[in-house]
Amino acid sequence: MTATMDPARLEQVLAEEEERYRRRTPRSAELAVEGRRSLAGGVPLHWMGNWPTPYPLFMGGAAGAQVTDVDGHEYVDLCLGDTGAMFGHAHPAVREAMIRHARRGATAMLPTADGNAVGRLLQERFGLPLWQLATSATDANRFAIRMCRLATGRDKVLVFAGKYHGSVDETHVVDVNGRLEPQPGVSRNAVDFDRVSAVVEFNDVDALEKALAGGDVACVLAEPAMTNIGIVPAVDGYHDALRELTRAAGTKLIIDETHTISTGPGGYTRAHDLDPDVFVLGKAIAGGIPAAVYGMTEEMAGTLTDYTRKENHGSSHGGFGGTLVGNALTLHVMRTVLEEVMTPAAYDHMIGLASRCEAGVQEVIARHDLGWHVTRLGARCEYLFAPSVPRNGGEAKAARNPLLNATLHLFLLNRGVLLTPFHSMVLMCPATTAADVDRHTAALDEFVGTVLA
Numbered sequence: 001m002t003a004t005m006d007p008a009r010l011e012q013v014l015a016e017e018e019e020r021y022r023r024r025t026p027r028s029a030e031l032a033v034e035g036r037r038s039l040a041g042g043v044p045l046h047w048m049g050n051w052p053t054p055y056p057l058f059m060g061g062a063a064g065a066q067v068t069d070v071d072g073h074e075y076v077d078l079c080l081g082d083t084g085a086m087f088g089h090a091h092p093a094v095r096e097a098m099i100r101h102a103r104r105g106a107t108a109m110l111p112t113a114d115g116n117a118v119g120r121l122l123q124e125r126f127g128l129p130l131w132q133l134a135t136s137a138t139d140a141n142r143f144a145i146r147m148c149r150l151a152t153g154r155d156k157v158l159v160f161a162g163k164y165h166g167s168v169d170e171t172h173v174v175d176v177n178g179r180l181e182p183q184p185g186v187s188r189n190a191v192d193f194d195r196v197s198a199v200v201e202f203n204d205v206d207a208l209e210k211a212l213a214g215g216d217v218a219c220v221l222a223e224p225a226m227t228n229i230g231i232v233p234a235v236d237g238y239h240d241a242l243r244e245l246t247r248a249a250g251t252k253l254i255i256d257e258t259h260t261i262s263t264g265p266g267g268y269t270r271a272h273d274l275d276p277d278v279f280v281l282g283k284a285i286a287g288g289i290p291a292a293v294y295g296m297t298e299e300m301a302g303t304l305t306d307y308t309r310k311e312n313h314g315s316s317h318g319g320f321g322g323t324l325v326g327n328a329l330t331l332h333v334m335r336t337v338l339e340e341v342m343t344p345a346a347y348d349h350m351i352g353l354a355s356r357c358e359a360g361v362q363e364v365i366a367r368h369d370l371g372w373h374v375t376r377l378g379a380r381c382e383y384l385f386a387p388s389v390p391r392n393g394g395e396a397k398a399a400r401n402p403l404l405n406a407t408l409h410l411f412l413l414n415r416g417v418l419l420t421p422f423h424s425m426v427l428m429c430p431a432t433t434a435a436d437v438d439r440h441t442a443a444l445d446e447f448v449g450t451v452l453a
């Protein structure tokens, strides 16, 4: 019979782990008190308050696959800044590039030779012919949507239930019995979702066809496999259907590879031969410096450049970009990441370790008969508290268990293993070792043994 996790026992373990955390982290406790005096919510980004700890863990430093807290404890970092540090903390090549370019100046509103090299490297790696920069994946998605609206003259953005693409207003939507509402926890922000959004379940070709039939959808914004509600892989044939249906409806397709870049050096797009109109990648692309890129077809680039060309405007904004976008420092670091860090050899190492992690977690699940499952997308693993791989966001959401998640994550953190706070994602970087992976597997096993005892 499948083992069940008793909520009362989980509460008890959570309380014990909170106590343990308080004993281990006196310096973080002091800094948390200090932080509350000047930062709203005590942290510079409210997400940093969302770890399952009684107060935030303050970082002292980080190198490779390791984070050290301000009390001197070391952690195997499998969160990796929720993907921003997917190529490791303070990677030697990235560090040297930052130092080298710091001496040449950061930003001047002038293009650099590094920018040309970045364009060429992105073209070769991902296949799309023309590129632009942004400062975050959120912004890149906003610009991609704007471009699709210009190209089609339509307003609606279609997303998949359970998605996350950054703080992009139109995407913070749920379908409540046929009405589009802001998703729980996000304010409406004056958005008329019925006019500008559409939402369907992933992997449902009929629902997609129906949603596109009105001819009013500017673009589908999709991760090629969902990663923000656990991993939801695309079923066989879904991407072909998605591309055919969007083309037939005159709808543009944006593939957001911000997380699925874990698949391989060319992302899911190259590994599965996808053919999007726009391709978005952020987070790790400049080794942790805020940056993102979006690639586009010649046709989409024509739309963008027609619209933004200088004769067209009294203003040079055009709704795209930002003062620090494409700055010289970022481009130099991004070039280094593309040339020296995101290499096939680095991916071979990361994917090998992720396979080891997958096998270890699978063994723990089977031995304790937990009725969970683990999925891997290249260098990224994810375990979900349900026996089978979800087919869509709705199924993945039903497998969530916030109490179990919080207790597990705090237990692991107290044993020197960091997982991203939002779900059970386990990510490898080039500096991760087999011993790091095994430490996570052993701590997971210990957790399960403790809760089931």
Ligand SMILES: Cc1ncc(COP(=O)(O)O)c(C=O)c1O
Pocket: 136, 137, 138, 139, 141, 164, 165, 166, 167, 223, 228, 256, 257, 258, 259, 282, 283
């Ligand atoms: C798929 C995807 N796209 C975009 C974003 C937004 O990235 P950022 O917060 O760096 O803007 C995220 C963030 O988690 C994401 O998962």
